[in-house]
Amino acid sequence: MKISPKIVIFLIIILLSIAFPFFAGPYQQSIAKNVIIYMILALSWNMLLKTGQISFGLAGFFGIGAYASVLLSLKLGIPPILTIVLGGIVTSLVASAMGMIILRLRAMYFAITTLALGEIFRVIIHNVPNFAGGAHGLILPGVIFDGNGLYTYWLFLGAALFSIGLSYYFDKSKIHLALTAIRDNETTAKVRGIDIFKYLLIVFTITAGMQGIAGGLYAQSFGFVTPESSFSGDFILLPIAMALLGGIYTTAGPVVGAIVLGVISEYLKLYIPYGHLIVYGLIIVIVILFMPNGIIGALYVKIDGRKTFGKVDQPNE
Amino acid sequence: MKKLVVLVLMLALVTVSTTLVFAGGQEEGGSDQPIKLGGVWPLSDITGEQGSKAAQQAVDEINAAGGVLGRQLELIILDSEFKPEKGAAAIERLATVENVDVFLGGMASSVHLGQIPILKKYKKLTVWTGAASHLAENAIGGDADWYFHLHPWDYQQGGSYVDGWEDIIGKYSDIKVDKWFLAYEEGPFGSASFESSKVLFSDMGDFDGESFKSAAAGGGDYKAVLQHAKESNPDIFLWAGYGADALPLLQQSKAIGFEPALYVGAPPGWPADFGSSSLAEDVFLYGMWAPAMNDINPVSKKFYDGFVEKFNVIPATYFAPLSYSAVYLIKEAIERAGSLDTEALITAMEQSKYKSALGETITFKPSKVIKHQGIEGQKILQWQNGRQEIIWPFEFSTGTPVYPFPGWENR
Numbered sequence: 001m002k003i004s005p006k007i008v009i010f011l012i013i014i015l016l017s018i019a020f021p022f023f024a025g026p027y028q029q030s031i032a033k034n035v036i037i038y039m040i041l042a043l044s045w046n047m048l049l050k051t052g053q054i055s056f057g058l059a060g061f062f063g064i065g066a067y068a069s070v071l072l073s074l075k076l077g078i079p080p081i082l083t084i085v086l087g088g089i090v091t092s093l094v095a096s097a098m099g100m101i102i103l104r105l106r107a108m109y110f111a112i113t114t115l116a117l118g119e120i121f122r123v124i125i126h127n128v129p130n131f132a133g134g135a136h137g138l139i140l141p142g143v144i145f146d147g148n149g150l151y152t153y154w155l156f157l158g159a160a161l162f163s164i165g166l167s168y169y170f171d172k173s174k175i176h177l178a179l180t181a182i183r184d185n186e187t188t189a190k191v192r193g194i195d196i197f198k199y200l201l202i203v204f205t206i207t208a209g210m211q212g213i214a215g216g217l218y219a220q221s222f223g224f225v226t227p228e229s230s231f232s233g234d235f236i237l238l239p240i241a242m243a244l245l246g247g248i249y250t251t252a253g254p255v256v257g258a259i260v261l262g263v264i265s266e267y268l269k270l271y272i273p274y275g276h277l278i279v280y281g282l283i284i285v286i287v288i289l290f291m292p293n294g295i296i297g298a299l300y301v302k303i304d305g306r307k308t309f310g311k312v313d314q315p316n317e
Numbered sequence: 318m319k320k321l322v323v324l325v326l327m328l329a330l331v332t333v334s335t336t337l338v339f340a341g342g343q344e345e346g347g348s349d350q351p352i353k354l355g356g357v358w359p360l361s362d363i364t365g366e367q368g369s370k371a372a373q374q375a376v377d378e379i380n381a382a383g384g385v386l387g388r389q390l391e392l393i394i395l396d397s398e399f400k401p402e403k404g405a406a407a408i409e410r411l412a413t414v415e416n417v418d419v420f421l422g423g424m425a426s427s428v429h430l431g432q433i434p435i436l437k438k439y440k441k442l443t444v445w446t447g448a449a450s451h452l453a454e455n456a457i458g459g460d461a462d463w464y465f466h467l468h469p470w471d472y473q474q475g476g477s478y479v480d481g482w483e484d485i486i487g488k489y490s491d492i493k494v495d496k497w498f499l500a501y502e503e504g505p506f507g508s509a510s511f512e513s514s515k516v517l518f519s520d521m522g523d524f525d526g527e528s529f530k531s532a533a534a535g536g537g538d539y540k541a542v543l544q545h546a547k548e549s550n551p552d553i554f555l556w557a558g559y560g561a562d563a564l565p566l567l568q569q570s571k572a573i574g575f576e577p578a579l580y581v582g583a584p585p586g587w588p589a590d591f592g593s594s595s596l597a598e599d600v601f602l603y604g605m606w607a608p609a610m611n612d613i614n615p616v617s618k619k620f621y622d623g624f625v626e627k628f629n630v631i632p633a634t635y636f637a638p639l640s641y642s643a644v645y646l647i648k649e650a651i652e653r654a655g656s657l658d659t660e661a662l663i664t665a666m667e668q669s670k671y672k673s674a675l676g677e678t679i680t681f682k683p684s685k686v687i688k689h690q691g692i693e694g695q696k697i698l699q700w701q702n703g704r705q706e707i708i709w710p711f712e713f714s715t716g717t718p719v720y721p722f723p724g725w726e727n728r
Contacts, residue, residue: 027409034402126503135508137427139456143434222401224430224456228504228534229401266406269396273369274360276396 017157021150029153033221035262036160040214041239042246042254043167044207049248050170051203052183053103054111056236057095058211060118063231065091065212066219067125070138073220080144081155084216091212096205103200106186115236122231137226144220152221159217163210167251175199241284247294256295351391352384352657354647355411356640357404357422357432360396363560364424364586364636367624368446369394371637372421374623375644385651392644397423401431408435418657419444421643424585424636426450426505433457436464442662444647446639447585449474450505454686462663465646465681467639467691468605473684475513477694478603479521481709482553485697485718488711492720494579498551499526500542500566502558504534510557510583525549532561539569546575553579560586567596571725578721586634592703595728599719603695605635606675607705609715617674638674646671646679676713 021029041058048055069087072078078086102113125132132138145151170176178199181189190196219225238261239254246257264283268276291298356372358365376392384390393415397404404423411417412435420436420443423429429448433456436443443464449471457464469477486492499514501507511526518524527545530536539562546554554577556566563582570580581601591597608631610617620641624632632638646669651657653665667689671679677692684690697709699718706716 025413027406027413030402030406030409034406037402126508135503135505136450136452137430137505139430139452147434147438218402222405222431223434224401224427224452226427226430226505229427229431232400233535234400269398273394273396274366277361277398 014161017161018154020157021153026149029149031262031266033153033156035258036156037214037218038239038242038262039160039255039258040163040210041235042242042258043163043251044210044214045239046243046248046250046254047167047170047210048203048207049243050176050179050183051200052186053106053200053204055114055204055207056111057114057117057208058239059231059233059235060114060121061091061095061208061211062215062218062235063118063121063125063225063227064094065215066225066230067132067138067215068212069216070140070219070225071132073140074138080220084159084213084220087216087219088209088213091215092205092209095208096201099201099204103197103204118231118236122227125227125231133225135227137224137230140220140223143223156217156221159213164251164255166206166210167254170203171251175202179203243294245284245287245291245294247296247298250296253294253296260295349388351389352386352419352651353415353417354390354392354419354421354644355408355415355417356392356394357397357407357411357420358394358640359399359424359428360394362399362424362586363589364447364634365397367630367632367634368422368424368636368640370628371620371624371632371639371641372644374620374627375641375648377627378623379644379648385648386655390644390648393417397425397428397432399425399428401428404428405431405435408432408439412439412441417441419647419662421445421640421647423447426453429453430456437461440659442647442650442659442666444643444666446636446643450509451685452505454684457687459686459688462688463659464687465666465689465691466684466687467643467646467679469693469695470684470690471509472513473690473693474603474695475510475517478514478697479517480694481697482521484711485709489718489720492579492718494552495522496549496551496553497522497524497526498546498549498554498577499524500539500546500554500556500558501526501528502531502534502536502562503528504531506559506585507531507557514555522552525551529558529562531558532565533559537562537565539566540573543570543573543575546577547573551577553577553581555581555583557583560584560588560591563588563591564594564596567594567600571596571728574725576722576724580722586636589631589633591633592700592705596725597700597703598728599700599722601697601699601708601718602705604698604705605692605695606638607635607696607698607707607715608632609698609704609706610674610676610713612715613713614674614676616672617676620674635675642671642673642675642679645673676707 045058065087068090069083072083072086073080105113126135178194181194182196242257242261243254245261247253265280268279272279356369358369360366373392376390380389395407397407420441424447426448430453440463446467449468451470451472454470482494486494497518499511501511515524527542529539529542579601583603608621611621620638649671650662650665654661667681669680673679679691681689681691696707698705698707701716707713708718
């Protein structure tokens with residue numbers, strides 16, 4: 001049996017990722033975990049973007065997943081790993097209920113509504129102090145795996161690989177064709193018999209679940225939730241910047257964007273402690289200005305000699 | 318295939334560069350190596366920026382005077398960016414890459430909550446200047462004998478305000494405080510202030526309040542809450558928010574003609590040029606230090622003069638002298654311990670009696686949960702002629718209160 005070189009390369013990457021803690025210390029693992037959180041968010045945002053819908057609901061679903069995970073641990077004593085999965089499921093359920101209503105909106109109206117949803121979730125949490133800790137938030141008696149960095153890293157890596165796999169599946173399956181058709185021309189897609197609402201709801205529910213899982217991972221690894229940190233706007237802006245910088249509409253783009261920005265962010269602050277955020281912002285602006293297709297898009301253009309990359313002329317990975 | 322190869326090469330490059338760049342390769346400290354202090358602050362905020370600079374100032378002063386135990390001090394400063402995950406990663410780096418001997422910092426309870434599991438992992442001597450939420454105290458727990466907290470917890474702050482106003486009312490009989498209104502930012506800081514104040518001030522008259530969205534969190538429109546406060550007609554109006562709220566609150570109070578007899582602000586740090594605004598005049602504030610302390614405290618004067626000379630800017634937040642004090646507390650503890658052994662350092666820190674720039678002589682006592690709590694209260698101050706005068710505690714007083722608040726005419 002002949003094994004495809006692609007599979008060999010992917011297996012090597014996975015093995016290297018699994019072995020990463022053996023040649024990197026706790027600090028590097030910590031950075032890797034932070035990168036993974038944002039990578040999952042960037043991937044999920046990009047998956048929904050493939051339908052043509054821009055969502056700003058990342059922080060809202062991230063926060064729901066985080067709170068669901070912590071509450072399930074505290075109130076029902078469910079083991080942390082299980083609460084992370086259940087947190088993702090709870091988030092998916094909330095998203096599918098919300099999706100029934102808001103997925104009838106399009107473009108700016110959809111984007112603004114998803115942004116508002118996140119804010120509404122945060123306000124609700126604020127106003128149920130007896131159940132969810134109110135403005136103070138909640139703390140867990142301990143962090144996942146009793147703070148064992150190795151196991152925590154592998155758990156995060158597992159979630160990252162699951163997310164990459166899911167995004168890759170969406171690129172390869174029939175769903176990809178439906179989503180691309182919806183994005184390119186919704187009316188034509190409808191005429192061709194594509195159930196637009198069904199596909200949008202599927203993607204919205206799944207991506208929200210991924211965001212909820214990221215929230216659960218975050219909450220369980222740091223041992224707390226607060227409305228301000230769990231529903232933070234950082235979980236909207238940074239993943240979007242990462243996806244744009246890496247290259248949208250591909251699975252590799254958000255992955256590369258998250259790694260590059262995550263590493264640059266840490267690198268800059270070691271050398272420019274009082275001004276790194278300005279430089280960081282400038283880098284994002286400059287890269288997006290000069291590489292509108294992102295890093296991956298620029299690579300494709302360079303390798304294939306294409307002049308364009310994106311909505312019409314994009315690779316089928 | 319070519320695409321994949323490029324992608325793999327790029328990922329490998331990033332992985333290798335990450336490992337190499339962040340490896341650092343710091344050697345363990347020998348007798349000729351500096352003693353390493355690792356500090357984490359939010360450097361884009363004035364509290365963190367000036368706090369870290371003041372800590373560096375203290376380190377430089379100590380080194381200029383010969384160091385500690387014949388060794389120089391080295392302060393490694395990292396930015397928490399006000400993000401729990403960044404604050405936690407910074408502690409990991411300080412512990413494992415920089416091999417610091419002591420942790421210090423910081424600011425913001427939510428960031429600290431993210432750092433606490435990592436601090437517990439390493440159990441190095443930790444001297445923390447910020448994080449007032451009792452949730453952070455609960456997360457630290459009663460077993461952490463390596464943890465020394467300088468800033469008062471939220472309930473201690475509330476208690477000190479009650480003591481302060483009771484003393485002021487007792488001393489200045491014309492001041493009347495029967496009806497309170499607290500406008501608070503809706504985050505943990507403001508909400509905690511409201512909840513604790515509601516309980517603490519319950520014996521001192523009617524207490525009412527309402528939340529607002531801080532300008533620091535994207536808000537900035539306070540008209541509704543100010544209008545409700547005006548309708549409530551309180552004797553004392555307090556607001557608990559951030560520095561970014563200070564001037565807009567005053568401008569909008571003026572716009573609607575809201576002139577309570579006592580106007581009190583309680584942000585953790587004020588805008589650097591706040592005192593130069595005519596609107597600031599006669600506003601009360603809570604804080605732990607003001608430049609007026611220089612008149613009565615030589616340590617404060619030394620800190621202030623040194624800070625201005627070194628950074629060419631006036632320290633505008635009490636986190637600056639607090640961080641400065643933290644470094645001196647550590648320095649004295651190392652001298653007493655005679656080594657960097659954590660157990661010896663803890664014992665030496667417990668013996669601290671440091672006359673600080675904040676006025677207080679800092680010692681460590683148990684609080685509700687933790688074993689080592691330093692300062693237990695805030696001070697009541699008032700903006701007068703462009704500077705903050707200390708009104709209470711009376712032992713640090715540099716001025717008498719202007720009462721009632723003169724209103725907005727001619728401002």
